[in-house]
Amino acid sequence: MSRGSEALHVAVVSTPHIKTPPEGYGGCEAVAGGLAEELVRRGHEVTLFATDDSHTSANLRWFASALPRGPYGHQGYREIIHLAHALRHGHYDLVLNHCVQAVPILELYREAPALTTLHYRPQVLADFPHLGYVAVSRRQAALCREAGLNVLGVVYNGIDPTPYRVVPEKGDYLLWIGRFHVNKGPDLAIEVAERLGARLLLAAPPPPEDQEEFFAARVRPRLRGSIEWIGGAEGEAKYRLFEGARCTLCPVRWEEPFGLVMIESMASGTPVVGFRRGSVPEIIVDGVTGYVVDDVEDMTAAVQRVEAINPHACRERVERHFTAAAMTEGYLRLAASLSPRVAETLSA
Secondary structure: OOOOOOOEEEEOOOOOOOOOOOOOOOHHHHHHHHHHHHHHHOOOOOEEEEEOOOOOOEEEEHHHHHHHOOOOOOHHHHHHHHHHHHHHHHOEEEEEEEOOOHHHHHHOOOOOOOOOOOOOHHHHHHOOOOOEEEEOOOHHHHHHHOOOOOOOEOOOOOOOOOOOOOOOOOEEEEEEEEEOHHHHHHHHHHHHHHHHHOEEEEOOOOOOOHHHHHHHHHHHHHOOOOOOEOOOOHHHHHHHHHOOEEEEEEEOOOOOOOHHHHHHHHOOOOOEEEOOOHHHHHOOEEOOOOEEEEEEHHHHHHHHHHHHHHOHHHHHHHHHEEEEEEHHHHHHHHHHHHHHHHHHEEEO
């Protein structure tokens, strides 16, 4: 598509919390950044609303009062300010909103179809169930529809797999990467490594304030010998970590909507072993790109079989289903079902 009358004017509203795309952890920001880049590549006129230190091929806008160093401390307040200013900035054919806590603002917005991605489900959504939501897995869609939300469809998150390399010769370590949160199960990953006598690398920033007690009781005392906390992983260091791991462990304790870690790992040809919760059974093909297990005992046994997984099958799974291009196509398809303008533009 060439720029001009056929181009859609799209607002991609990332969060005002950290840069888009993020250097380390940041699922919302990674998805928003990937959408903005792919929409620009397709010739659309895109404005990305994010932080002032973000990087994008789109037009970048930010609002000082919504930034972390602005006058408002609460993330929800800052998201509301951010989205409200973004919607006043211009006229759009489509709004892709990733400020999930700011959905009350969309109650009064009628100028263009607006899709809010359900990166998570804050309580405020219960008061606005009729707005347009996009689930990031079938499991999440089912749970949200049970709760009464108007889920218009499912679009899997996607990445640009280019920076990830398939390295057939793996290192001697298992990998757990994410946030030190009880729901992410870092302590369970440690238990698996201890049972196997295996080296485990834990890649995460320091625990958030509400998880310090969990970290102090269940993680820190076990950081010794072959169990290593290496801090947060960003950029090239993160790519190399995924590429060298025997496998990535995802012992999640909650119905995780989507796990970018899983597709990043598979893009590197590294199998994933995850608990049968949330999106895990949808992302991992059991026995092909990793293993879907039910508990620590099963995970321990599965790790001993990861050498049977073909690294190229892992990469192929990502290239077929979890790219930024596939993700963008899914959002445009949903938008076309809501808007004749979008449908006409995409069919031109």
